[in-house]
Amino acid sequence: xxxxxxxxxxxxxxxxxxxxxxxxxxxxxxxxxxxxxxxxxxxxxxxxxxxxxxxxxxxxxxxxxxxxxxxxxxxxxxxxxxxxxxxxxxxxxxxxxxxxxxxxxxxxxxxxxxxxxxxxxxxxxxxxxxxxxxxxxxxxxxxxxxxxxxxxxxxxxxxxxxxxxxxxxxxxxxxxxxxxxxxxxxxxxxxxxxxxxxxxxxxxxxxxxxxxxxxxxxxxxxxxxxxxxxxxxxxxxxxxxxxxxxxxxxxxxxxxxxxxxxxxxxxxxxxxxxxxxxxxxxxxxxxxxxxxxxxxxxxxxxxxxxxxxxxxxxxxxxxxxxxxxxxxxxxxxxxxxxxxxxxxxxxxxxxxxxxxxxxxxxxxxxxxxxxxxxxxxxxxxxxxxxxxxxxxxxxxxxxxxxxxxxxxxxxxxxxxxxxxxxxxxxxxxxxxxxxxxxxxxxxxxxxxxxxxxxxxxxxxxxxxxxxxxxx
Amino acid sequence: xxxxxxxxxxxxxxxxxxxxxxxxxxxxxxxxxxxxxxxxxxxxxxxxxxxxxxxxxxxxxxxxxxxxxxxxxxxxxxxxxxxxxxxxxxxxxxxxxxxxxxxxxxxxxxxxxxxxxxxxxxxxxxxxxxxxxxxxxxxxxxxxxxxxxxxxxxxxxxxxxxxxxxxxxxxxxxxxxxxxxxxxxxxxxxxxxxxxxxxxxxxxxxxxxxxxxxxxxxxxxxxxxxxxxxxxxxxxxxxxxxxxxxxxxxxxxxxxxxxxxxxxxxxxxxxxxxxxxxxxxxxxxxxxxxxxxxxxxxxxxxxxxxxxxxxxxxxxxxxxxxxxxxxxxxxxxxxxxxxxxxxxxxxxxxxxxxxxxxxxxxxxxxxxxxxxxxxxxxxxxxxxxxxxxxxxxxxxxxxxxxxxxxxxxxxxxxxxxxxxxxxxxxxxxxxxxxxxxxxxxxxxxxxxxxxxxxxxxxxxxxxxxxxxxxx
Numbered sequence: 026x027x028x029x030x031x032x033x034x035x036x037x038x039x040x041x042x043x044x045x046x047x048x049x050x051x052x053x054x055x056x057x058x059x060x061x062x063x064x065x066x067x068x069x070x071x072x073x074x075x076x077x078x079x080x081x082x083x084x085x086x087x088x089x090x091x092x093x094x095x096x097x098x099x100x101x102x103x104x105x106x107x108x109x110x111x112x113x114x115x116x117x118x119x120x121x122x123x124x125x126x127x128x129x130x131x132x133x134x135x136x137x138x139x140x141x142x143x144x145x146x147x148x149x150x151x152x153x154x155x156x157x158x159x160x161x162x163x164x165x166x167x168x169x170x171x172x173x174x175x176x177x178x179x180x181x182x183x184x185x186x187x188x189x190x191x192x193x194x195x196x197x198x199x200x201x202x203x204x205x206x207x208x209x210x211x212x213x214x215x216x217x218x219x220x221x222x223x224x225x226x227x228x229x230x231x232x233x234x235x236x237x238x239x240x241x242x243x244x245x246x247x248x249x250x251x252x253x254x255x256x257x258x259x260x261x262x263x264x265x266x267x268x269x270x271x272x273x274x275x276x277x278x279x280x281x282x283x284x285x286x287x288x289x290x291x292x293x294x295x296x297x298x299x300x301x302x303x304x305x306x307x308x309x310x311x312x313x314x315x316x317x318x319x320x321x322x323x324x325x326x327x328x329x330x331x332x333x334x335x336x337x338x339x340x341x342x343x344x345x346x347x348x349x350x351x352x353x354x355x356x357x358x359x360x361x362x363x364x365x366x367x368x369x370x371x372x373x374x375x376x377x378x379x380x381x382x383x384x385x386x387x388x389x390x391x392x393x394x395x396x397x398x399x400x401x402x403x404x405x406x407x408x409x410x411x412x413x414x415x416x417x418x419x420x421x422x423x424x425x426x427x428x429x430x431x432x433x434x435x436x437x438x439x440x441x442x443x444x445x446x447x448x449x450x451x452x453x454x455x456x457x458x459x460x461x462x463x464x465x466x467x468x469x470x471x472x473x474x475x476x477x478x479x480x481x482x483x484x485x486x487x488x489x490x491x492x493x494x495x496x
Numbered sequence: 497x498x499x500x501x502x503x504x505x506x507x508x509x510x511x512x513x514x515x516x517x518x519x520x521x522x523x524x525x526x527x528x529x530x531x532x533x534x535x536x537x538x539x540x541x542x543x544x545x546x547x548x549x550x551x552x553x554x555x556x557x558x559x560x561x562x563x564x565x566x567x568x569x570x571x572x573x574x575x576x577x578x579x580x581x582x583x584x585x586x587x588x589x590x591x592x593x594x595x596x597x598x599x600x601x602x603x604x605x606x607x608x609x610x611x612x613x614x615x616x617x618x619x620x621x622x623x624x625x626x627x628x629x630x631x632x633x634x635x636x637x638x639x640x641x642x643x644x645x646x647x648x649x650x651x652x653x654x655x656x657x658x659x660x661x662x663x664x665x666x667x668x669x670x671x672x673x674x675x676x677x678x679x680x681x682x683x684x685x686x687x688x689x690x691x692x693x694x695x696x697x698x699x700x701x702x703x704x705x706x707x708x709x710x711x712x713x714x715x716x717x718x719x720x721x722x723x724x725x726x727x728x729x730x731x732x733x734x735x736x737x738x739x740x741x742x743x744x745x746x747x748x749x750x751x752x753x754x755x756x757x758x759x760x761x762x763x764x765x766x767x768x769x770x771x772x773x774x775x776x777x778x779x780x781x782x783x784x785x786x787x788x789x790x791x792x793x794x795x796x797x798x799x800x801x802x803x804x805x806x807x808x809x810x811x812x813x814x815x816x817x818x819x820x821x822x823x824x825x826x827x828x829x830x831x832x833x834x835x836x837x838x839x840x841x842x843x844x845x846x847x848x849x850x851x852x853x854x855x856x857x858x859x860x861x862x863x864x865x866x867x868x869x870x871x872x873x874x875x876x877x878x879x880x881x882x883x884x885x886x887x888x889x890x891x892x893x894x895x896x897x898x899x900x901x902x903x904x905x906x907x908x909x910x911x912x913x914x915x916x917x918x919x920x921x922x923x924x925x926x927x928x929x930x931x932x933x934x935x936x937x938x939x940x941x942x943x944x945x946x947x948x949x950x951x952x953x954x955x956x957x958x959x960x961x962x963x964x965x966x967x
Contacts, residue, residue, distance in 0.1 A: 139852065139854060140749070141745050141749070141852075141853065141854035142852040142853050142854045142883075143748065143749065144852070183694060184693075184694040184698075185694075186692055190692060194669070195692050197692070197698070197701075198665070198669055207941065207945070211941050212939075212941060213939075213941040213942050213944075213945050214938050214939050214941065214942055215938070215942065216919075216938070217914075217917055217918055217919045217937065217938075218852045218917040218918070219850040219851060219852060219883060219884075219913075219917070219918040219919040219922060220850065220852075220853070220882045220883055220884075221657055221661060221666050221668070221850055221882050221884060221919075221922050221923065222655075222850060222919035222921065222922060223654060223655040223656075223705055223919075223921045223922060223923050223924060223925040223926070224919045224920055224921050224925075224926055224930070224933075224934060224937055224938070225705070225926055225934055225938070225942070225946055225964050225965065226702060226705065226706055226710075226945075226946045226949055226950075226964070226965075227655070227668070227698075227701045227702060227704060227705055228938075228942060228945055228946070230668075230698045230701030230702070231697065231698060231701070231702060231949075233698060234694055234696070234697065234698055235697055239697075250751065251749050251750055251751045253751060254750075254751075274612050277614065278611070278612070278614065278722050279722055279725075280721065280722045280724060280725075280787075280788070282753065316751075317751070318795060318799070320791065320795045321792055321795060324789060324791050324792060328789070379690040379691065379692055379693060380690060381610065381612075381613040381615070381689045381690060381691075382612065382613050382691070383610060383612035383613045411691045411692050412613075412690060412691055413690075413691075413692060442690075443688075446688055446689040446690070447688055447689070447690040448687075448688045448690040448693040448694075448695045449695055450693065450694045450695050451690060451692050451693060451694060452692065452694050453694060454694040454695075455694070455695055455696055459695070462695075463695060463696055466688065466695055467685050467686070467687070467688075467695070467696070467699075468683075468684075468685050470678065470682050470683060470684040470685065471684050471685055471686060471696070471699060473684075474678070474684050474697075474699055474953060475696055475697045475699070477952040477953060478697055478702075478949065478952055478953075479697075480952065481948040481949055481951065481952035482945060482948060482949075493696050493697070494696065494697075
């Protein structure tokens with residue numbers, strides 16, 4: 026599939042690059058790293074896209090570091106790429122034109138927690154697990170869970186979401202304000218701690234999901250929630266994907282405030298049974314989580330149970346005991362590893378699309394038919410309350426025929442989702458991998474607008490060039 | 497206060513204006529209106545800002561009409577201003593440089609309702625009451641309620657919210673996608689019907705709250721909700737504003753999914769008693785609404801009652817009977833008229849700020865002290881779950897001294913909110929009235945960014961010039 030990645034980017038002149046690296050070395054000493062190993066660690070590694078390492082990495086410790094890196098890069102017109110944990114899936118941290126990677130992992134301070142206001146102010150390198158660890162004693166948590174222990178800066182930059190989004194929203198709904206280092210090193214403040222505002226253009230949302238192409242996030246103010254009094258987990262098998270989707274639609278429509286509702290298709294359940302030594306019926310499975318008071322959670326479970334029964338659901342198991350909850354969700358947590366184990370040594374390409382929920386059953390069913398026809402293995406898990414699902418496609422990079430079939434599959438998957446009124450990515454972002462699909466989804470006028478915005482805020486094109494908008 | 501409105505805008509050359517109006521007349525016939533009366537109706541009338549009528553009004557009936565008006569205005573470089581219902585409060589529909597007003601009231605078709613997906617596609621002139629009327633039979637509703645029966649296009653353009661926002665979010669959280677006519681008359685599609693997306697820059701949010709300064713919204717896809725099985729209304733008086741705010745904070749923090757939580761300060765309760773012939777204790781009052789199943793609503797009410805008692809709340813009344821609910825909320829619904837009745841003939845200036853909820857009691861209390869010191873009358877109502885409150889200031893435009901005191905009050909109100917980490921407007925927008933406060937809130941870098949965005953998407957500065965970003 027590597028043939029589909031191209032860019033018209035040109036690398037900086039060697040002279041300019043040398044100038045930038047010399048200036049950075051003078052400023053950052055041994056926090057500027059140019060070793061091959063470290064550069065490769067900072068190229069994209071978790072997906073099918075070939076790694077494109079930066080020319081150097083700077084380990085930032087504070088906002089002034091970001092400002093100085095950006096100023097030096099701007100002076101020499103060298104690309105600058107922000108790096109959190111490197112868990113993005115569409116090549117967001119690759120350096121197709123080389124340049125300087127700013128590693129933000131050491132900017133991991135929680136600057137303030139405002140428990141009464143349910144918000145906190147953090148540096149971009151704070152990871153979601155570290156944040157939730159920090160918050161637990163105060164009875165608070167940050168609800169967005171994309172699976173990986175990603176940094177909050179990275180999650181913001183890719184507009185991440187995950188299993189809890191059906192109830193709590195995505196990063197889009199949970200970032201109140203940002204500080205962003207712009208091209209001249211000065212800092213844009215996008216908002217306040219007020220929960221809502223009508224004060225001017227929504228700069229916050231412009232930087233959420235911009236994948237570091239418009240500036241570098243140096244500080245975040247994000248929303249928190251109270252840890253629910255009671256958490257219940259539930260599981261229910263269905264004869265068909267359609268039944269599981271119908272139950273999901275009815276649950277959402279009747280306003281059950283389900284906190285998670287995850288679909289595992291039959292292939293995924295089978296893989297989980299093998300990997301996690303479970304004995305789940307090898308048919309589509311819904312895993313759910315309910316949050317609230319004891320009474321509310323019981324009510325939600327009861328209501329969902331009735332819906333599930335009407336939609337051909339089998340036994341409905343639910344529990345509030347933490348150890349039983351963990352057991353029930355085991356299959357979901359092991360999903361990625363269970364796919365890896367299906368064919369050890371093979372790569373796993375993770376991709377996602379999102380469709381209006383009424384089309385979800387069609388979309389998953391047709392996708393399963395495609396997989397069969399193309400003789401490919403790709404279990405499916407879905408954040409079905411949002412109409413969002415993932416394919417974990419096994420791909421042997423040395424098998425040209427399988428790679429070609431994989432590419433056909435991916436194209437068809439995206440085209441199908443778009444034809445159903447959906448999007449080419451619900452939560453992974455565009456990066457390099459999905460640039461070719463953006464125009465079909467939104468039209469040339471939207472791309473014109475995006476190009477105009479990029480030019481307006483990054484006229485030198487130094488911020489993560491070659492991402493999101495095709496040249 | 498009129499002295500504070502200024503702009504460096506220049507009107508179009510008479511020749512250019514005549515060219516535009518002639519072309520519009522040829523295209524639209526008697527749907528182009530230039531009578532003084534109609535032009536004045538389309539200038540801003542609901543606030544303290546002096547009306548600035550457009551040079552002509554076009555009654556649009558379909559998207560092609562908007563496109564042609566924009567093309568003609570672009571050709572002659574004449575301003576073009578979108579008009580919904582004219583209920584905005586900061587001069588958003590004024591025409592400080594003249595130009596053409598596009599009245600969108602006849603673009604009021606509901607194009608599609610997708611009940612399973614909980615979304616619908618509408619034209620911009622659909623009002624929220626008309627939409628909810630249309631949806632009722634399907635058990636659905638659109639939750640954003642700013643009070644006025646505003647158009648959904650206008651509500652989007654001003655990033656409106658209102659009483660239900662504490663549970664359902666503002667327009668920011670409830671618009672999925674827009675179609676926007678850009679400067680050359682072509683249409684930008686900003687998103688799909690997918691509930692979430694990571695596909696490129698968030699154009700949807702860029703146009704939400706842009707007050708028509710970046711293009712004209714011609715179609716909206718918005719989120720709907722199921723009408724709750726049970727709605728309960730509740731009321732509780734408090735000795736102090738601080739007690740009412742503390743109860744609100746605890747309710748939010750413990751995750752009670754309250755649908756509305758409105759504060760009326762003592763002055764507002766007094767005004768309501770007089771106007772609506774009620775006998776409420778003349779102390780701060782919280783009015784609440786709970787949505788859910790019968791059991792959930794009972795649970796929420798019970799939990800809130802306990803919190804209220806801990807915070808010095810008095811009798812807690814709650815009911816699910818529609819007629820009793822209406823009675824309980826009577827005071828809130830009559831708030832505006834009750835203020836008008838305090839001094840018949842006097843103007844009422846509505847303004848709003850929003851602060852982190854932990855600072856709300858301080859902010860309201862200090863505001864009340866200011867009113868006393870300045871000898872001004874301004875009852876306060878607040879969407880306190882969001883930290884947002886409104887002052888309804890009585891102002892006699894012929895009393896220069898009162899106007900000066902009113903201006904001082906408004907300045908201090910905004911400065912106080914901003915000093916507390918809040919915003920100069922939670923839901924009314926910037927328009928003309930609050931431009932002078934934007935830089936203090938976000939800094940010059942944010943304003944630079946906003947100017948760059950405006951220039952990128954509206955290089956001719958034809959879309960609603962003189963709004964949001966100070967020249």
